[in-house]
Amino acid sequence: xxxxxxxxxxxxxxxxxxxxxxxxxxxxxxxxxxxxxxxxxxxxxxxxxxxxxxxxxxxxxxxxxxxxxxxxxxxxxxxxxxxxxxxxxxxxxxxxxxxxxxxxxxxxxxxxxxxxxxxxxxxxxxxxxxxxxxxxxxxxxxxxxxxxxxxxxxxxxxxxxxxxxxxxxxxxxxxxxxxxxxxxxxxxxxxxxxxxxxxxxxxxxxxxxxxxxxxxxxxxxxxxxxxxxxxxxxxxxxxxxxxxxxxxxxxxxxxxxxxxxxxxxxxxxxxxxxxxxxxxxxxxxxxxxxxxxxxxxxxxxxxxxxxxxxxxxxxxxxxxxxxxxxxxxxxxxxxxxxxxxxxxxxxxxxxxxxxxxxxxxxxxxxxxxxxxxxxxxxxxxxxxxxxxxxxxxxxxxxxxxxxxxxxxxxxxxxxxxxxxxxxxxxxxxxxxxxxxxxxxxxxxxxxxxxxxxxxxxxxxxxxxxxxxxxxxxxxxxxxxxxxxxx
Numbered sequence: 043x044x045x046x047x048x049x050x051x052x053x054x055x056x057x058x059x060x061x062x063x064x065x066x067x068x069x070x071x072x073x074x075x076x077x078x079x080x081x082x083x084x085x086x087x088x089x090x091x092x093x094x095x096x097x098x099x100x101x102x103x104x105x106x107x108x109x110x111x112x113x114x115x116x117x118x119x120x121x122x123x124x125x126x127x128x129x130x131x132x133x134x135x136x137x138x139x140x141x142x143x144x145x146x147x148x149x150x151x152x153x154x155x156x157x158x159x160x161x162x163x164x165x166x167x168x169x170x171x172x173x174x175x176x177x178x179x180x181x182x183x184x185x186x187x188x189x190x191x192x193x194x195x196x197x198x199x200x201x202x203x204x205x206x207x208x209x210x211x212x213x214x215x216x217x218x219x220x221x222x223x224x225x226x227x228x229x230x231x232x233x234x235x236x237x238x239x240x241x242x243x244x245x246x247x248x249x250x251x252x253x254x255x256x257x258x259x260x261x262x263x264x265x266x267x268x269x270x271x272x273x274x275x276x277x278x279x280x281x282x283x284x285x286x287x288x289x290x291x292x293x294x295x296x297x298x299x300x301x302x303x304x305x306x307x308x309x310x311x312x313x314x315x316x317x318x319x320x321x322x323x324x325x326x327x328x329x330x331x332x333x334x335x336x337x338x339x340x341x342x343x344x345x346x347x348x349x350x351x352x353x354x355x356x357x358x359x360x361x362x363x364x365x366x367x368x369x370x371x372x373x374x375x376x377x378x379x380x381x382x383x384x385x386x387x388x389x390x391x392x393x394x395x396x397x398x399x400x401x402x403x404x405x406x407x408x409x410x411x412x413x414x415x416x417x418x419x420x421x422x423x424x425x426x427x428x429x430x431x432x433x434x435x436x437x438x439x440x441x442x443x444x445x446x447x448x449x450x451x452x453x454x455x456x457x458x459x460x461x462x463x464x465x466x467x468x469x470x471x472x473x474x475x476x477x478x479x480x481x482x483x484x485x486x487x488x489x490x491x492x493x494x495x496x497x498x499x500x501x502x503x504x505x506x507x508x509x510x511x512x513x514x515x516x517x518x519x520x521x522x523x524x525x526x527x528x
């Protein structure tokens with residue numbers, strides 16, 4: 043394992059070095075939070091693919107392939123579909139807004155009255171998303187070093203917190219590009235073909251496994267529908283995803299770069315399912331489907347290659363973890379803390395803005411590591427995150443983009459009713475039940491439409507400013523986000 047250990051250690055050291063390099067570039071709020079809004083198509087595509095394809099997509103995707111066969115690709119496939127929908131239909135408009143958070147978008151659209159509550163919901167989502175990625179370090183470091191779970195979480199989480207705190211989005215962008223390359227080589231170019239060959243090829247896999255393993259819909263129609271509802275729609279509105287859209291150099295980059303990333307996700311989804319199916323042939327009696335990735339890597343790959351593929355899994359976890367962490371800190375600082383204090387600084391106060399956001403990344407990082415140590419179920423934490431996001435924020439965000447008659451009161455009612463419904467139903471039916479997101483989303487929609495129609499339409503001046511911002515024609519608004527409450 044010495045060669046494998048060397049590969050991993052060099053990789054981790056490289057992540058920290060890029061954090062230090064990114065610190066030299068992050069001199070303003072824009073540089074620190076959205077990489078100066080100047081990523082070109084290649085870097086934008088790579089970093090976007092890296093953030094959406096995390097540990098759940100890699101380790102979990104292979105696990106679903108082990109359990110259900112090719113139809114196990116649906117979870118990651120719906121993530122790719124969501125990214126494609128975001129990129130083609132919404133990303134250009136989102137990029138032209140020149141804001142930092144989803145709540146700032148809601149303020150612009152509705153007149154500055156829904157920021158703190160929507161910020162709290164988005165903060166809870168990003169926190170739990172970061173926690174799920176951080177928990178996954180325990181699995182990887184256990185395979186690598188037979189390490190204690192708590193120590194593994196602290197080690198992996200501390201490295202992500204360190205490079206994210208140092209250079210913000212620039213450090214995360216640089217590390218994500220490396221992670222994208224490592225994932226592509228490790229999973230698509232090495233593990234996929236080796237797994238298929240070790241399993242005897244597709245003909246042997248078909249002869250060994252039941253026919254339902256090769257049924258595209260074998261996982262079940264209701265499960266696929268739930269994945270679409272949670273992950274496809276979740277991709278449309280998550281702060282972690284939007285914050286990457288804000289890094290694009292232009293709306294064209296956001297649209298076409300995101301389309302490339304979404305297409306890559308579809309290929310990655312199929313690869314994970316095929317690897318999992320091959321693992322089922324090789325190891326038909328694993329105690330847990332989620333052990334499939336680690337087992338096939340540890341037992342079937344030669345040294346060096348094994349280290350690279352484990353680095354790929356680590357890259358998948360770190361990319362999602364760092365993206366969720368900076369999103370969580372951005373929301374906590376800009377949407378909650380600054381609004382509660384009644385202070386929104388312009389970009390001109392660069393030093394204070396960078397220092398404040400750096401402090402919040404460190405603070406949220408400590409909170410994420412502590413929460414990850416306390417929790418043990420990745421699936422439940424991820425389900426809570428997406429249920430809150432989709433049930434509480436999908437309707438007011440898409441409603442604001444698509445329906446002129448939506449009002450601030452309707453948006454606020456939608457966030458509150460949807461969020462409370464999701465929490466109540468999770469307590470009633472169980473966290474993993476489908477009912478919370480189904481009925482939570484429906485109640486959010488009813489509240490939004492009903493309250494909007496019963497209240498005074500949004501002020502014409504606010505809508506006019508919103509249209510100018512969407513078109514990218516208002517230089518005054520482009521240079522500085524609208525303060526909360528205006």
